[in-house]
Amino acid sequence: MASEARLASEARSAAEAKLTAESKLTAEALVTAVLPTALPSVTPDRPAAAPRPKKRKPVAVIERATVELADPLAPVVVRASGLVKRFGPTTAVSGVDLEVRAGSFYGIVGPNGAGKTTTLSMITGLLRPNAGSIHVHGIDVWAKPVQAKRLIGVLPDRLRLFDRLTGAQLLYYSGTLRGLDNRAVRERSADLAAAFGLEDALNRLVADYSAGMTKKIALACAMIHSPRVLVLDEPFESVDPVSAVNVTEILQKYVASGGTVLLSSHGMDLIQRVCDHVAIIVQGTVLASGTIAEVRGSATLEERFIELAGGRKVAEGMEWLHSFSD
Numbered sequence: 001m002a003s004e005a006r007l008a009s010e011a012r013s014a015a016e017a018k019l020t021a022e023s024k025l026t027a028e029a030l031v032t033a034v035l036p037t038a039l040p041s042v043t044p045d046r047p048a049a050a051p052r053p054k055k056r057k058p059v060a061v062i063e064r065a066t067v068e069l070a071d072p073l074a075p076v077v078v079r080a081s082g083l084v085k086r087f088g089p090t091t092a093v094s095g096v097d098l099e100v101r102a103g104s105f106y107g108i109v110g111p112n113g114a115g116k117t118t119t120l121s122m123i124t125g126l127l128r129p130n131a132g133s134i135h136v137h138g139i140d141v142w143a144k145p146v147q148a149k150r151l152i153g154v155l156p157d158r159l160r161l162f163d164r165l166t167g168a169q170l171l172y173y174s175g176t177l178r179g180l181d182n183r184a185v186r187e188r189s190a191d192l193a194a195a196f197g198l199e200d201a202l203n204r205l206v207a208d209y210s211a212g213m214t215k216k217i218a219l220a221c222a223m224i225h226s227p228r229v230l231v232l233d234e235p236f237e238s239v240d241p242v243s244a245v246n247v248t249e250i251l252q253k254y255v256a257s258g259g260t261v262l263l264s265s266h267g268m269d270l271i272q273r274v275c276d277h278v279a280i281i282v283q284g285t286v287l288a289s290g291t292i293a294e295v296r297g298s299a300t301l302e303e304r305f306i307e308l309a310g311g312r313k314v315a316e317g318m319e320w321l322h323s324f325s326d
């Protein structure tokens with residue numbers, strides 16, 4: 001009996017060691033997988049840029065064994081307190097509090113009209129709140145918008161791009177607007193185009209891009225100044241599965257190097273797979289927030305979401321739809 005127990009214990013230890021080695025391998029692969037260069041700093045208080053490593057091809061699929069949790073002691077870099085936004089009689093956001101720590105991959109989910117876009121727009125300084133405050137890296141977004149916006153890269157919900165520019169021109173415009181010099185813009189544009197698979201489209205008008213390509217060029221524009229925080233409203237909407245994997249890897253690498261991602265998505269599976277923290281917003285209020293494990297408990301994130309969003313509606317009526325008019 002004793003030797004059986006010893007054998008079982010040895011087998012368990014070996015399995016655990018293998019799992020740890022695999023997780024480490026995966027994490028290392030993620031760090032080196034996608035962007036050929038770590039985006040260097042443009043803000044004076046950031047550490048010097050890393051030397052450019054050799055170019056690597058994007059890796060098609062990398063599965064993460066587990067989502068590594070952001071350091072629970074890392075500083076809070078996005079703090080939204082008591083956010084309220086009213087549009088006439090509609091209260092879109094009513095007292096939202098959020099805390100996002102450095103190095104976190106934070107997802108916001110909620111049903112249509114829950115207030116996700118409104119919340120993200122207030123956080124990025126695009127929409128003035130009726131009440132509450134937002135600090136990004138300690139800077140009050142609405143008191144010092146210029147300083148705060150330097151730290152933020154934004155992918156807004158309804159993209160309003162200068163789409164009579166080519167992809168290359170749009171990247172150039174975004175980079176120079178953020179204070180990058182000619183050489184840096186060109187180098188970063190090439191890196192981003194390669195990472196997002198847009199090299200062949202750079203000389204075409206953005207107006208002629210597909211929805212997914214438009215999303216990707218907008219995401220590239222949001223990243224070109226190497227912001228400390230990326231706020232992305234539905235970054236995966238319209239993006240094909242292979243590109244979604246690439247985009248996810250780019251973001252994971254960004255987070256692994258100390259960046260912070262705050263995104264909204266309707267993809268529960270994706271949020272559960274890539275985010276370390278999540279907030280569920282329903283009718284303008286945060287009903288649950290924390291690590292994915294804390295929020296979902298013993299259910300899946302989708303089940304928890306449906307429960308908090310008021311449960312599934314049983315489809316009744318609409319019998320007319322089942323008797324065809326021809």
Ligand SMILES: Nc1ncnc2c1ncn2[C@@H]1O[C@H](COP(=O)(O)OP(=O)(O)OP(=O)(O)O)[C@@H](O)[C@H]1O
Nearest residue numbers: 087090091092110111112113114115116117118119
């Ligand atoms: N500019 C506006 N004027 C009036 N009402 C608005 C405006 N923007 C948003 N709303 C309302 O605020 C509420 C929240 O909208 P919001 O776009 O933030 O939701 P959401 O969670 O992002 O939804 P979705 O998942 O459908 O994108 C909705 O009732 C919406 O109709």
